[in-house]
Amino acid sequence: MSAIISIRNLSKTFDDGTVALSNVSLDIQKGEILALLGPNGAGKTTFISMVCGLVRATSGVVTVDGHDIGSDFRAARRLIGLVPQEITIEPFEKVIRTTRFSRGLFGKPPNEKHIEQILRSLSLWDKRNSRNVDLSGGMKRRVLIAKALSHEPRILFLDEPTAGVDVSLRKNMWDLVRRLRDDGVTIILTTHYIDEAEEMADRIGIINKGKLQLVEQKDVLMKQLGGKQLNLELKTKLVAVPTELGSYKLNLSEDGMSMVFDYDAQAGRTGITRLLADLAAAGISVRDLDTSQRSLEQIFLTLVEESR
Template identity: 60%
Template sequence: MGKSVQPIISVKGLAKTYAGGFQALKSVDLDIRDGEIFALLGPNGAGKTTLISIICGIVNPSVGTVLADGHDIIKDYRAARRAIGLVPQELNTDAFETVWATVSFSRGLFGKPRNDAYIEKILRDLSLWDKKDNKIMALSGGMKRRVMIAKALSHEPKILFLDEPTAGVDVELRRDMWEMVRGLRANGVTIILTTHYIEEAEEMADRIGVINKGEIVLVEDKDVLMRKLGKKQLTLHLQTPLAALPTALAGESLELSADGAELTYTFDTQAEDTGIAALLRRLNELGVDFKDLRTEESSLEEIFVSLVRSGS
């Protein structure tokens, strides 16, 4: 990506056991690259929020180390935390303050000098400018969520965590948020998001990590993951139904529907070119005509479900 080789977040041997013996994280190793959008996927209770909370200094790890922007999150807490913006799942803002006051105050908390132009830019980017003098208690849920993002960005962090950012959020805000995330990434901000909306990860992420039962099951470039684990299906609607699959096609990844009217071919996405062309040629030679065809691709959701199953 042309960015520095040094990861902006480096997690080594991280584990967390809560009082009572529940092990939320088990020996997690993870490097986040500078300037990427990294999606952390996992079912509820997999350890996503615990991992983020440790990196952000909210929860102490049982063992292991975390460096954020080169700073140890425990030994050099203030410098590490200054590099990070966090948008938590729950909305916890001061209901009686105005939007402008709460975002400005948040910037001051991190020791940043006053910068009204920057605060104005964030509020405009998040469609909050016309609400700047409104008390937060008077805002809708979607607008409160925008205020949380503005607060997280108030001190110009290099790293932004979005914990389930679009849970319960309307479609318009979701689109606005993705637009904003892309803009931040273009300005060099590294973004880590946890989500169980798989289409979000599919659309936005450069890399995807899958966490299940406190362990990282897999970390992979999104495109590589889709290619490696994705399957495609080609379904042919036959001109004349077949009573059975021709013996010449036995051994192929072909399935005939119960009524003999559809032939389905399953193939790896890497083998796309050779597979389909060869199959269509052979059908032609065998005199099997089709009137229509469609292709379907396995979604990241299906890949994710199979990964979590195999990892459980």
């Protein structure tokens, strides 16, 4: 894979002094789905707006398929479809005309078949003659996606595309995004639904306080950071973890009936056998045990908490 977007040392300080992004460098590979996670105000929208050339960077360089987003804006922008976080559509225009018009803005000749295909894939075809103002919130968001796809972009930015979209339509949207990726479209999305990132992304980036804290292949991330937990259910209530077991860093539940042991499943020795022997020696009987994998959500929360 080769990089379609190259971002070097991108920073943004707003006029009021807010540092929204600091020194972000990243290559986005052709055909990948990159999910950006981060708490509110982390800088995700600012990042997307700068890469799409809508917000001027304080410093740094962005090139899109070799075109500088500043000096060669039109050529770069033509390759990009953007679904903004904020809903901005002409209220009294009809859905189908809104979508057609967007295509025209990029100087593309009319293609009714393409417009129909998009509206159908977003379950909007039946609503094509409705005015935008008469649509539900989730439908309006889908109109934004239709607009972004109208000019057949090679790169698609989705800033929280599924916010306010119901569960079954979210799944449809995921299918649509996957189909686009299969057609070779590069996709960058932000989401607050961690399961969405886990489900969709090839790579996951975590933005926090304007910094790109981490960017990694999803599978690697889940393996590297996803330590496992051994959950021990106890036969009798324990008031405190005995001091001789201090080295294990066991977490006792509030009711004293269970303990959690964090371990690294990749390590040669997990320490489980020794722990069980030491528990028995300390007179603690285990009624049942099971293991669980740390989820991306836990990984995310840990990273964000650590930098507080």
